[in-house]
Amino acid sequence: MSPLSSTPTIDRQPPSAINEHPSGDKRFKVLDITMKRNQYRSDALIEVLHKAQEAFGYLEEDVLYYIARGLKLPLSRVYGVATFYHLFSLKPSGAHSCVVCLGTACYVKGAGELLAALEREMGLKEGETTPDGQVSLVTARCIGACGIAPAAVFDGRVAGKQTPESVLAAIKEWLPDAAS
Amino acid sequence: MSVRTLRINGIDVAVESGTSILAAAKQAGITIPTLCHLDGVSDVGACRLCLVEIQGSNKLLPACVTEVAEGMDIQTETPKLQEYRRMTVELLFSEGNHVCAVCVANGNCELQDMAIAVGMDHTRFPYRFPDRDLDVSHPQFGIDHNRCIFCTRCMRVCDEIEGAHVWDVAQRGAAVRMITGLNQPWGEVEACTSCGKCVEACPTGAIFRQGSTVAEMQRDRSTLEFLVTAREKKEWTR
Amino acid sequence: MDLAELLAIRQKERDRQKSTRIHCCTAAGCLSSGSAAVKAQLEAAVDAEGLGASTEVCSVGCMRFCGRGPLVEVVSREGDREPILYEQVTTADAASIVKALKGGEATAPLGDRNHPFFARQFPIVLENSGKIDPERIEEYIAVGGYQQLYRVLYEYDPAEVVDEITRSGLRGRGGGGYPTGLKWATVAKMPAGQKYVICNADEGDPGAFMDRSVLESDPHRVLEGMAIAGYAIGANHGFIYVRAEYPLAIRHLQKAIQQAKRYSLLGSQIFGSPFDFKIDIRVGAGAFVCGEETALIASVEGRRGNPRPRPPYPAESGLWGCPTLINNVETLANIPAIIREGAEWYAKIGTEKSKGTKVFALTGKVRNTGLIEVPMGTTLRQIVEEMGGGVATAGGVKAVQTGGPSGGCIPASALDTSVDYESLTQLGSIMGSGGMIVMDNETNMVDVARFYMEFCRGESCGKCIPCRAGTVQLYQMLTKILNREASEGDLERLEALCYMVRDTSLCGLGMTAPNPVLSTLRYFRQEYEELLQPATGKR
Numbered sequence: 001m002s003p004l005s006s007t008p009t010i011d012r013q014p015p016s017a018i019n020e021h022p023s024g025d026k027r028f029k030v031l032d033i034t035m036k037r038n039q040y041r042s043d044a045l046i047e048v049l050h051k052a053q054e055a056f057g058y059l060e061e062d063v064l065y066y067i068a069r070g071l072k073l074p075l076s077r078v079y080g081v082a083t084f085y086h087l088f089s090l091k092p093s094g095a096h097s098c099v100v101c102l103g104t105a106c107y108v109k110g111a112g113e114l115l116a117a118l119e120r121e122m123g124l125k126e127g128e129t130t131p132d133g134q135v136s137l138v139t140a141r142c143i144g145a146c147g148i149a150p151a152a153v154f155d156g157r158v159a160g161k162q163t164p165e166s167v168l169a170a171i172k173e174w175l176p177d178a179a180s
Numbered sequence: 181m182s183v184r185t186l187r188i189n190g191i192d193v194a195v196e197s198g199t200s201i202l203a204a205a206k207q208a209g210i211t212i213p214t215l216c217h218l219d220g221v222s223d224v225g226a227c228r229l230c231l232v233e234i235q236g237s238n239k240l241l242p243a244c245v246t247e248v249a250e251g252m253d254i255q256t257e258t259p260k261l262q263e264y265r266r267m268t269v270e271l272l273f274s275e276g277n278h279v280c281a282v283c284v285a286n287g288n289c290e291l292q293d294m295a296i297a298v299g300m301d302h303t304r305f306p307y308r309f310p311d312r313d314l315d316v317s318h319p320q321f322g323i324d325h326n327r328c329i330f331c332t333r334c335m336r337v338c339d340e341i342e343g344a345h346v347w348d349v350a351q352r353g354a355a356v357r358m359i360t361g362l363n364q365p366w367g368e369v370e371a372c373t374s375c376g377k378c379v380e381a382c383p384t385g386a387i388f389r390q391g392s393t394v395a396e397m398q399r400d401r402s403t404l405e406f407l408v409t410a411r412e413k414k415e416w417t418r
Numbered sequence: 419m420d421l422a423e424l425l426a427i428r429q430k431e432r433d434r435q436k437s438t439r440i441h442c443c444t445a446a447g448c449l450s451s452g453s454a455a456v457k458a459q460l461e462a463a464v465d466a467e468g469l470g471a472s473t474e475v476c477s478v479g480c481m482r483f484c485g486r487g488p489l490v491e492v493v494s495r496e497g498d499r500e501p502i503l504y505e506q507v508t509t510a511d512a513a514s515i516v517k518a519l520k521g522g523e524a525t526a527p528l529g530d531r532n533h534p535f536f537a538r539q540f541p542i543v544l545e546n547s548g549k550i551d552p553e554r555i556e557e558y559i560a561v562g563g564y565q566q567l568y569r570v571l572y573e574y575d576p577a578e579v580v581d582e583i584t585r586s587g588l589r590g591r592g593g594g595g596y597p598t599g600l601k602w603a604t605v606a607k608m609p610a611g612q613k614y615v616i617c618n619a620d621e622g623d624p625g626a627f628m629d630r631s632v633l634e635s636d637p638h639r640v641l642e643g644m645a646i647a648g649y650a651i652g653a654n655h656g657f658i659y660v661r662a663e664y665p666l667a668i669r670h671l672q673k674a675i676q677q678a679k680r681y682s683l684l685g686s687q688i689f690g691s692p693f694d695f696k697i698d699i700r701v702g703a704g705a706f707v708c709g710e711e712t713a714l715i716a717s718v719e720g721r722r723g724n725p726r727p728r729p730p731y732p733a734e735s736g737l738w739g740c741p742t743l744i745n746n747v748e749t750l751a752n753i754p755a756i757i758r759e760g761a762e763w764y765a766k767i768g769t770e771k772s773k774g775t776k777v778f779a780l781t782g783k784v785r786n787t788g789l790i791e792v793p794m795g796t797t798l799r800q801i802v803e804e805m806g807g808g809v810a811t812a813g814g815v816k817a818v819q820t821g822g823p824s825g826g827c828i829p830a831s832a833l834d835t836s837v838d839y840e841s842l843t844q845l846g847s848i849m850g851s852g853g854m855i856v857m858d859n860e861t862n863m864v865d866v867a868r869f870y871m872e873f874c875r876g877e878s879c880g881k882c883i884p885c886r887a888g889t890v891q892l893y894q895m896l897t898k899i900l901n902r903e904a905s906e907g908d909l910e911r912l913e914a915l916c917y918m919v920r921d922t923s924l925c926g927l928g929m930t931a932p933n934p935v936l937s938t939l940r941y942f943r944q945e946y947e948e949l950l951q952p953a954t955g956k957r
Contacts, residue, residue: 045720046703050662064362074339074371075361076348077721083350083363084722084879086704087662103624104819104855105781107869141706141873143663144627146781146853147447147484147788156665158450225727226882228922240921245727260921267918271887304911305891330880349722349880352705354890356880 021066027055028066035070042071045081049088058089086141094129094136096174098167099153103142106150114150115139117164122171135171186252201243201254202230212256213265213297215272215290215329215383217244220408221336227329229265229294232256240264262298269295270303275354277309277326278384285385286395291329292384315360317367320390321379323358327386330356334378334387341407346372358386380404419682420690421568424559427681431560438473438519440464441491443548445480445634446666447627447788452509453488459512460490467516479635481548483535485787490515490526491548503529534804535786540767540775543751544791547635552670555677558638564683566757567642570649571691579650580606583753585761587773592618592709592746593824593850595772595839601743604733605651608741613653615644616737616744618714619660619667622706623822624873626853628777629747631789633660633667636751637674641684641697643750646757648695651743656697659714662704671699706823706877710925711736711744713879724881725925746851748777768794772838772849782819782855783809792837799833802856813859817941821850823870823877824930826937827863846937848930863942864949867935868896874931885928888919892935905951913939 021028034051038044048071052063059082068078082088100106100114118124118137129136145151148160154170182197186204193208200223205212216227223244231240235253240261255261272278272291280286295301312325335347335358346369350359361369379387380399388397406418442457443449460475481489486505492515493501504515504526511526518524531537541547550557558564570579584599605613617640621629633640644656660668675697678684686694705723707713711732713723718737736742752774756764768774772794778801781787785807792801802808802815809815817827826847828835835841839849857866875889895912898904916932916939923929939946 041720043718043720046717047701047720050701050703061362068362074345074348075364075369076346076350076359079359079362080348080350081720081722084352084705085702088703104822104853104869105625105787107624108782108855108857108861108866140663141622141704141877142624142626144621144630145447145450146625146627146779146855148451148487149781149787151450158446160447160450224881225924228882228884228924231922242727242924246729264918264922267915268883268922271883271891274891275883275887306894308890329883330886351880352722353876353878353880354886356886 023062030055031063031066031070035067040071042073045071045073045078046085049082049085053088058092060090093138095134096155096171097136097138097153098171099138099140099143100126100167101143101145101149101151101153102139103144103146103149105146106142109149111150113164114152114162114167117168118171121168132176134176135174184248184250184252186248186250186254188254189256195248197248199248201232201241201246201248201252204248205243205254205256210256212243213294214244215294216331216333218333218336218381218404220404220412221333221340221381224332224336227331228268231261231264233258233261266298266300267304269298269300270305272329273300273303274305274307275310276329277312279326282394283327283385284388284392284394284397285327286397288395288397288399289385290383312357315366316390317365318372318374318390319367320374321366321376321387322390323360323366323387324385325357327384328358329384329386330358331383332358333381333383334358337377337381337404341404341411342373342375342377344371344373344375347378377404377407419688421565424564424568427556427559428562431556434556435495435560436472436474437495438469439493439495440473440475440515441478441481441493441548442475443479443481443487443489444477445631446664447480447484447631448487448489449666451487451506453490453507455509456488456490456507456512459509460516463513463516466513467520469516469519473516473519476551477553478549479547479552480544480631480789482539482544482789483529483786484789485785486527486529489529489548491529492519493549501531503531505529533786534800535788535790535807538796538800538805539791540793541791542755542767542775543632543639543748543777544635544789545755546639547631550636552635552637553673555638555674555681555683558636562758563638563754564642564678566754567645567649567683568689570646570757571689571693576606576650576652579646579757582761583650583756586756586764587761587768588749588752588756588764589772589839590746591748591752591776591851593821593848595849598745598749601733601745602647602650604731605653605741605743608734610652612655612738612740613651614737614740614742615648615651615653615656616714616718616742617644617656617658617750618709618711618744618746619658619664620702620709620714621661621664621747621851622709622877623824623851623853625779625781625819625855626822626851627779628789628852630664630667632747632751632777633664634670637667637670638678639751639754640671640747641674641678643745643753644697645684645688645695646753647743647745647750649693651741653743654694654696656695657700657718657737658697659700659702659708659718661702668699668701675699705879706873707879707925707927710927713925714744715742722879724879725927727924748852769836769838771840776837776849776852778852778854780806780854780856783811783858783861784815784856785810794838795836797834797836798828801837801854802833806856809856809858811858811860815856816859816861817857817863819847819855819857819866819934820853821848821933822853823873824848824926824933825850825853826933827857827866827941828937829941846933846940848933863938863945864896864900867938868893868900870934871896871931874927878927878931882922882924882928884919884922885924885931888915888923888928889931891915892919892932896935899946899949902949902951904949909939909946909950
């Protein structure tokens with residue numbers, strides 16, 4: 001790796017700003033703590049991106065700038081890493097998330113039908129969010145719940161042996177008019 | 181210094197240990213096709229055009245990153261290699277939007293030369309016509325993503341010779357894309373020193389000088405050679 | 419910490435455990451079937467029945483029969499009563515299970531430990547799985563944990579450990595089957611200096627969850643295996659690269675590392691010896707290619723998971739250019755048992771060239787789904803038909819897919835093949851990490867091939883052209899065939915491109931990406947041909 005510290009840096013904020021983001025957004029503090037714990041080492045980039053994704057919900061440009069400066073990394077490298085990995089998102093996602101597993105076991109047991117039902121009934125396609133910003137639909141390569149395939153994850157809760165009906169029911173619970 | 185003797189296409193060669201097969205072949209007057217290799221920057225073994233057959237190994241190995249070993253018996257032009265090289269070039273053509281007739285690098289393009297060298301006049305694979313864009317926000321240079329083959333030579337010269345690391349690769353798989361800065365317009369990237377090394381490094385018409393017209397693109401690779409020699413050997417020979 | 423203290427912890431824990439233990443599986447599979455609520459109800463029932471003095475409800479790891487979860491097992495510490503296994507337990511069943519301790523019958527369906535699904539198993543890696551609480555180091559110590567680490571530090575010199583592993587015949591369980599002892603010896607022989615051990619827990623094959631289960635159910639076993647490996651090769655630092663998709667495994671690992679540190683079983687001067695060893699966790703971020711050694715290293719270093727050409731192998735130049743040993747979870751989980759029982763014991767299990775046992779995730783259309791650990795050499799028929807109970811649909815088993823996106827589909831006609839590295843390779847598949855997906859006559863093999871190609875297309879890092887563009891073209895060709903738009907010539911082009919991608923790709927992902935296509939072409943070519951355009955004269 002080349003000595004990148006000697007490269008021209010982007011001075012959007014003065015270097016001393018590391019303790020307090022000018023916006024006053026407290027979530028940057030979480031990033032500072034993570035970076036500090038890793039001694040601002042460049043190899044902590046993925047760790048820090050995880051934290052950022054957790055704290056902000058997605059990786060906005062401002063956050064990527066902040067991390068690049070903190071770890072003294074080229075901007076393009078931070079962007080390259082952030083877009084390489086599936087779990088990092090550069091766009092905001094919905095309030096709730098539904099993950100349909102598309103691992104082989106789920107696939108042979110009908111995960112495709114779950115997706116088809118969601119598209120048919122909700123007009124929701126993989127990688128999309130409902131227009132009201134309530135529900136995001138994503139797919140996973142395999143969540144390791146093959147024994148109870150087909151599986152889906154609703155806001156982090158894994159549910160096995162899903163049917164199109166059960167998935168739709170779970171999602172409708174999140175929608176505002178569901179209570180009535 | 182120790183010497184290794186080996187055989188390439190039946191020609192005996194003696195080279196310093198640690199030499200790559202690619203360099204050894206060059207010394208023996210044998211050209212192995214390459215696209216991602218660029219003298220003076222690190223090798224990544226990505227374009228797979230320099231694959232060679234080595235007796236006793238059932239794997240094809242990239243000549244650019246494989247070091248010579250004593251007694252190696254290497255073939256660089258077997259029918260299998262020729263066929264695979266041709267398919268590789270066909271894949272490259274079908275994956276981007278390469279229209280030579282309107283390209284600044286027409287006649288001075290390594291991809292075009294490669295197609296001629298491997299005897300590729302058409303691709304058997306359907307063209308994918310990807311939707312790619314053009315960035316001419318930089319005052320001097322531009323990048324036409326349609327012509328990019330992801331050799332990453334621009335990224336390596338910028339990182340390893342200039343030291344600015346303006347370029348990198350974003351996304352993955354078929355969606356990969358060369359980016360500048362935080363995927364910003366090139367002209368807005370403050371790290372860019374406008375040194376132009378990426379322009380010299382680009383094998384196709386993807387990165388170009390603004391104002392140049394079709395078939396006008398002449399690269400001056402000696403600039404890079406000069407810099408590499410200067411940096412590595414402390415010899416300023418220009 | 420010295421041996422006496424370790425043994426004291428062991429005794430104290432044994433004394434603490436109550437005579438009746440109700441094991442409730444809280445690994446990811448059963449947890450998603452609602453086992454946490456079941457556990458709470460069981461605890462309430464124990465209190466309500468006033469059995470608190472003699473009975474405890476414990477969270478344990480995977481009991482393997484995931485398809486019938488949540489699983490609950492009642493065991494007596496003295497072994498004076500046969501364990502009773504309950505399947506598909508609901509919160510409503512909880513009270514009756516506890517009442518049954520005093521006599522009577524529980525409402526939950528009884529499981530059968532004598533069923534071939536269990537009876538044919540030979541648990542080594544999974545020996546503690548479903549028996550101990552993975553979140554309490556004391557329970558691991560109570561079953562003899564960390565004693566093998568003590569033994570190697572005081573009774574073996576590093577070369578002897580390497581020798582022991584070599585003689586055991588253990589081969590890499592991540593898929594390649596490279597002899598583990600040889601790998602260790604290579605790193606051990608590199609000049610002394612900074613070296614690393616990496617545990618590859620990036621189990622990315624869809625349909626495989628063996629490693630997840632081991633990490634969730636018995637994390638200390640992996641830590642002990644890593645420390646032993648570290649001692650053998652002269653490394654003082656280990657990394658576990660685990661997929662972010664496994665949050666429970668990550669939590670259990672974090673907890674296990676903390677506990678081991680607290681007892682000084684990790685850290686400086688372990689057991690008072692000069693050996694230091696620390697372990698850090700690195701969480702992946704959703705990239706299958708990071709299971710490849712060089713891509714994994716790049717990712718641990720915080721970069722894009724792009725593989726690089728090998729040689730140099732990580733054993734010579736790995737993490738930050740230092741000699742690095744990379745072993746899979748299951749490989750490392752075998753180590754404590756091999757040290758405890760000896761290389762000869764291990765080498766007696768399995769076949770001549772494939773020693774020991776292998777854990778498989780048996781899934782798909784098979785009746786009994788879950789985790790199995792069987793001796794190498796068990797036949798596919800025994801696994802799929804006896805243990806798995808076959809498939810429910812008419813026509814029986816059509817094919818078994820092993821090795822995930824890098825493997826192939828083995829036809830029913832080859833079910834009598836013994837499961838070992840060489841036999842599976844001969845069939846055009848691979849052992850892989852252990853996913854075993856059973857397919858029946860409803861499964862369209864061309865569609866399966868396309869499924870895997872879609873996977874590889876999406877997971878290609880994009881660095882080398884054959885994998886980046888080749889997988890896209892292969893996917894399109896398969897789609898064309900499935901849409902009945904292809905002709906005979908397309909089938910030839912498909913095969914030619916498969917060979918090209920296999921022979922010219924930079925890393926394992928691309929090299930093996932055509933395998934599912936090639937293996938289905940080999941055994942189910944007819945299905946492809948039936949989809950071709952009649953213009954070719956066929957049909």
